[in-house]
Amino acid sequence: MALDRWIAFVILCVSLAYGYAAFFTMDGLLAPFMQRNPIWPSTFPKVLSVLAILASLVILLGLEKTPETDAEPDIDYRRLGEYHLVQALLLLALMVAYALLLRPAGFLLSTVGFLTIGAMVLGERKLHILLPVSIIATGVVWYLVEQVLGIFLRPLPFFFV
Amino acid sequence: MLEGLLIGLQTALSLQNLLMVIAGCLIGTFIGMLPGLGPMSIIAIMIPVAISMGDPSAALILLAGVYYGAIFGGSTSSILLNAPGVAGTVASSFDGYPMARKGQAGKALTIAAIASFAGGTIGAILLMIFAPALSSVALLFHSAEYFALMVVGLSAIAAFAGSGQVAKAMLMTILGLIMATVGEGALFNMPRFTMGIMDLQSGFGFITLAMAMFALPEALFLVLKKKEMSGDGGQISELRISAKEAKAIAPVIGRQSLQGFFIGVLPGAGATIASFLGYAVERNIAPKDEQDEFGKGSIKGLAAPETANNAACTGSFVPLLTLGIPGSGTTAILLGALIALNVTPGPRLMIDQPQVFWAVIMSMFIGNLVLLVLNLPLIPYIAKVLAIPRNYLIPFILFFTLMGAYIGQNNATELLILVGFGVCATALKFADYPLAPLLIGFILGGMMEDNFARSMQLYDGIGFIFERPMTLALLVVAVILVALPTYRARRARARAEGVADGD
Numbered sequence: 001m002a003l004d005r006w007i008a009f010v011i012l013c014v015s016l017a018y019g020y021a022a023f024f025t026m027d028g029l030l031a032p033f034m035q036r037n038p039i040w041p042s043t044f045p046k047v048l049s050v051l052a053i054l055a056s057l058v059i060l061l062g063l064e065k066t067p068e069t070d071a072e073p074d075i076d077y078r079r080l081g082e083y084h085l086v087q088a089l090l091l092l093a094l095m096v097a098y099a100l101l102l103r104p105a106g107f108l109l110s111t112v113g114f115l116t117i118g119a120m121v122l123g124e125r126k127l128h129i130l131l132p133v134s135i136i137a138t139g140v141v142w143y144l145v146e147q148v149l150g151i152f153l154r155p156l157p158f159f160f161v
Numbered sequence: 162m163l164e165g166l167l168i169g170l171q172t173a174l175s176l177q178n179l180l181m182v183i184a185g186c187l188i189g190t191f192i193g194m195l196p197g198l199g200p201m202s203i204i205a206i207m208i209p210v211a212i213s214m215g216d217p218s219a220a221l222i223l224l225a226g227v228y229y230g231a232i233f234g235g236s237t238s239s240i241l242l243n244a245p246g247v248a249g250t251v252a253s254s255f256d257g258y259p260m261a262r263k264g265q266a267g268k269a270l271t272i273a274a275i276a277s278f279a280g281g282t283i284g285a286i287l288l289m290i291f292a293p294a295l296s297s298v299a300l301l302f303h304s305a306e307y308f309a310l311m312v313v314g315l316s317a318i319a320a321f322a323g324s325g326q327v328a329k330a331m332l333m334t335i336l337g338l339i340m341a342t343v344g345e346g347a348l349f350n351m352p353r354f355t356m357g358i359m360d361l362q363s364g365f366g367f368i369t370l371a372m373a374m375f376a377l378p379e380a381l382f383l384v385l386k387k388k389e390m391s392g393d394g395g396q397i398s399e400l401r402i403s404a405k406e407a408k409a410i411a412p413v414i415g416r417q418s419l420q421g422f423f424i425g426v427l428p429g430a431g432a433t434i435a436s437f438l439g440y441a442v443e444r445n446i447a448p449k450d451e452q453d454e455f456g457k458g459s460i461k462g463l464a465a466p467e468t469a470n471n472a473a474c475t476g477s478f479v480p481l482l483t484l485g486i487p488g489s490g491t492t493a494i495l496l497g498a499l500i501a502l503n504v505t506p507g508p509r510l511m512i513d514q515p516q517v518f519w520a521v522i523m524s525m526f527i528g529n530l531v532l533l534v535l536n537l538p539l540i541p542y543i544a545k546v547l548a549i550p551r552n553y554l555i556p557f558i559l560f561f562t563l564m565g566a567y568i569g570q571n572n573a574t575e576l577l578i579l580v581g582f583g584v585c586a587t588a589l590k591f592a593d594y595p596l597a598p599l600l601i602g603f604i605l606g607g608m609m610e611d612n613f614a615r616s617m618q619l620y621d622g623i624g625f626i627f628e629r630p631m632t633l634a635l636l637v638v639a640v641i642l643v644a645l646p647t648y649r650a651r652r653a654r655a656r657a658e659g660v661a662d663g664d
C-alpha cells in the first residue's frame with residue numbers, strides 16, 4: 001500500500017475517534033438550558049467527522065485515481081535511505097532537545113549549542129568560524145527579543161538566576 | 162477614494178512604515194532567493210516580529226513587503242541558477258535561465274524587475290478599484306452568506322490547489338477545520354477535544370501550525386536533498402534593455418497584468434497558476450517565428466510569467482481585504498497575523514480602519530518601487546547570499562522556526578508540538594498531500610463555525626439554507642466546484658478506457 005493511502009488510513013482512525021467523541025461523549029456534559037439551543041458544541045464536529053471519514057475512505061479505497069505523472073518527485077520516499085536521512089533525524093532530535101533545555105539551561109547556552117551542533121551535524125568542521133558566528137548570532141537575537149520586542153527569555157542556566 | 166488615498170499616503174509615508182517596506186522587501190528578496198524556501202515559510206518566520214510590533218498597518222506593510230520581495234528573489238534564483246525558490250517563479254526559469262546562459266543575465270533580471278513592477282503596480286490600481294466595490298456588496302452579507310461564502314472558498318481551494326487530486330485537498334481542508342475545533346470556542350466556552358491537556362485549552366497556536374506546515378518541511382527537504390547552489394553571482398552586467406525590447410514586452414505586460422490579477426482574485430488559484438497560464442497564453446498568441454524562441458531565451462516568455470505572478474499576488478489581497486476570506490496559503494497567514502493584532506479583515510475594514518486598508522495599498526506601490534530602484538542595482542551583491550554555505554543556513558532556519566513558535570506562546574511545550582506537527586507535515590508532503598488547504602481550513606474554521614452557529618440560532622435550525630436564496634446558491638456553487646473536477650477526471654478516464662460517452 002502506498003504512503004498516501006497509509007496516511008489516509010491514519011487520518012480515518014483519527015476522525016473515527018474524533019467522531020466517537022463528538023457523537024457519544026460530548027453531549028452528556030451539556031447543561032439542560034443549552035440543549036434547547038438549535039446548535040450544540042458538538043454539531044459542527046459531527047458534520048466534520050462524517051466528511052473526514054468519507055474523504056479518507058475515498059483515498060483509502062482508491063476511488064480517485066492518482067494522475068499518472070512522469071515528473072520526478074522532489075523526494076521519493078521509497079528511496080528515503082539514499083538521502084541524508086540520518087542528518088535530518090539528528091536535527092529533529094536536536095530540536096526536541098532544544099525544546100526541553102530552553103527553560104532549564106537558559107537561552108544563551110542552549111541556542112549557541114543548537115546552532116553549533118546543528119551545523120556540525122550537517123558536516124561543518126571549522127569550529128574557529130562556527131563558534132564566533134553562533135555566539136554573535138545568539139547575542140543579537142537575544143538582544144532583539146529581550147530589549148526590542150520586550151519578551152523575557154531567561155539568558156542563563158537556572159542555577160545562576 | 163481620494164480621501165482614502167490621502168489617508169493611506171499619510172500612514173504609508175511615515176518614517177517607520179517606509180523603513181518597514183524597505184526592510185520587508187530586502188528580507189524577502191534575501192530569503193526568497195534561497196532555493197527551497199518559499200514565501201510562506203518566510204512570512205511564517207516573520208509573523209512573530211510583525212505581531213509584536215503591535216501596529217496593524219506596519220505589520221501588514223512589513224509582511225506584504227516580504228511577500229513581494231520573496232517573489233522577486235525567487236525569480237532571481239530561477240534566472241541565475243535555474244533553481245526557483247518559489248513555485249510561482251518556476252515559469253520564469255523557462256526563458257530566464259537560457260538568457261542567463263547566453264550571458265544576458267543582467268538583461269533578464271532587468272526585464273524581470275520591470276515586469277514585476279508593472280504587474281504589481283497595475284494590480285494595485287485594480288485592487289484600488291475593485292476592493293471598495295466588492296466590499297460594498299459584501300456589507301449586505303449576513304452570517305448565513307458568510308458561512309456559505311467560506312464553504313465556497315474552501316471548496317474552490319480544494320478543487321484548484323494541489324496536483325489535481327481533489328480528495329486529498331478536501332481531506333486536508335477538513336483536517337484543518339477539525340484542528341480548529343480543538344480548544345475553547347468563543348460561542349460555547351466549553352473546552353472541546355483537549356483530552357484534558359491544559360496546553361491545548363486555547364487551541365493549537367496558529368504560528369506554530371504555520372511554521373510546522375511550511376518552514377519545517379522545507380528545511381527538512383533541504384537537509385535530505387542537497388540542492389545544487391553553484392551560481393556565479395559576480396558576472397551580472399549589462400542591466401539595460403533597448404527601446405525595441407521594451408516595446409516588444411509592453412503589450413505582454415499589459416495583458417498579463419489583467420489576466421494575472423483576476424486569476425489571483427480567485428480562491429485557490431494564485432501566483433503559480435497565473436504564471437504558468439500567462440506563459441502558455443503568450444506562447445500561443447505570439448507570431449510563429451517568435452513562438453520558436455520561447456524556451457530558448459525569449460524576452461516575452463520571461464516577461465509574461467513575471468508580470469502575471471506579481472499581479473496575482475496583488476489580486477489575492479482582494480478577497481482577504483474585502484471578505485476576510487483568504488484565497489491562498491500566504492494570505493491565510495496574513496489573515497492570522499491580522500486577527501492576532503485585533504483587526505478583522507472584511508467589508509467593515511474600509512469603514513472601521515481605513516488607514517489599514519489604504520496604507521496597505523499605498524505600500525504596495527512603494528514596495529514595487531523599492532524593488533525596482535533599490536533591489537535591482539543591489540542584485541549582484543544580494544546574489545552573494547547564494548554562496549552562504551548550507552551548513553550555516555539550515556541550523557539558523559530551524560532556530561528561527563523554533564524561536565517564532567516560542568515567542569508566539571512563550572511556552573516550551575509549543576516547541577514539541579511544532580516538531581511533532583513538522584514531522585507529520587513532512588510525511589504528508591512526501592505523499593503529495595497539499596498543505597496550504599490545511600492551514601486555510603484551520604484559520605477559517607473558527608470563523609466558519611461562529612457564522613454557522615449564528616445563523617442556526619437566528620433561524621432556529623438548519624432552515625436558513627433554504628430561506629436565504631443567496632446562501633443556497635453559494636452552497637450549490639461549492640458542491641459543483643468539488644464535484645465537477647472529480648466528474649471530469651472520471652469521464653476522461655472512462656473515455657481513455659474506450660467506454661463510449663453518454664452524450
